Amino acid sequence: xxxxxxxxxxxxxxxxxxxxxxxxxxxxxxxxxxxxxxxxxxxxxxxxxxxxxxxxxxxxxxxxxxxxxxxxxxxxxxxxxxxxxxxxxxxxxxxxxxxxxxxxxxxxxxxxxxxxxxxxx
Numbered sequence: 001x002x003x004x005x006x007x008x009x010x011x012x013x014x015x016x017x018x019x020x021x022x023x024x025x026x027x028x029x030x031x032x033x034x035x036x037x038x039x040x041x042x043x044x045x046x047x048x049x050x051x052x053x054x055x056x057x058x059x060x061x062x063x064x065x066x067x068x069x070x071x072x073x074x075x076x077x078x079x080x081x082x083x084x085x086x087x088x089x090x091x092x093x094x095x096x097x098x099x100x101x102x103x104x105x106x107x108x109x110x111x112x113x114x115x116x117x118x119x120x121x
Contacts, residue, residue, distance in 0.1 A: 014058070018078060021047070021055050027098065038099035047096075056085055056093055077101060 026046055027039035043052050063076040063084075076083045082101050087093030 014054075017054065018058060021051055022078070022081075030097075036099075038097050040095050040097045043094045043096075052096070053090065055083075055096060056090065059083055059085055059096075 024047075025041045027041060030036065030038050030040060041047055041052075043049070047055070059076040060074055063074040065072055066075055073084045080101055081098045083096060083098045085093050086095035086097065
């Protein structure tokens with residue numbers, strides 16, 4: 001697992017929680033992006049709100065920044081998978097994604113997809 005505790009050295013990742021969260025989710029395959037094989041869970045459609053928030057916080061506290069084409073995301077590598085969120089501000093974060101780790105962190109997708117933030121209503 002790749003954790004970057006230098007961001008918050010007083011914190012320690014709760015590996016038991018992370019493993020329990022991951023194994024308890026019904027990860028959905030992203031069928032609309034067959035060229036980018038990955039799966040996801042949706043906030044409010046499976047995970048309890050407090051568990052979703054806690055997992056997102058782990059990604060953001062212990063993850064690392066990496067570029068995926070023109071985008072910079074925060075990732076957390078754990079047990080052969082790479083995890084990241086959709087949404088920067090927590091209130092806009094509704095998806096946790098994961099894909100199998102590969103030698104090239106960007107190899108899971110043939111072409112980048114442009115994501116545009118939607119303004120809050």
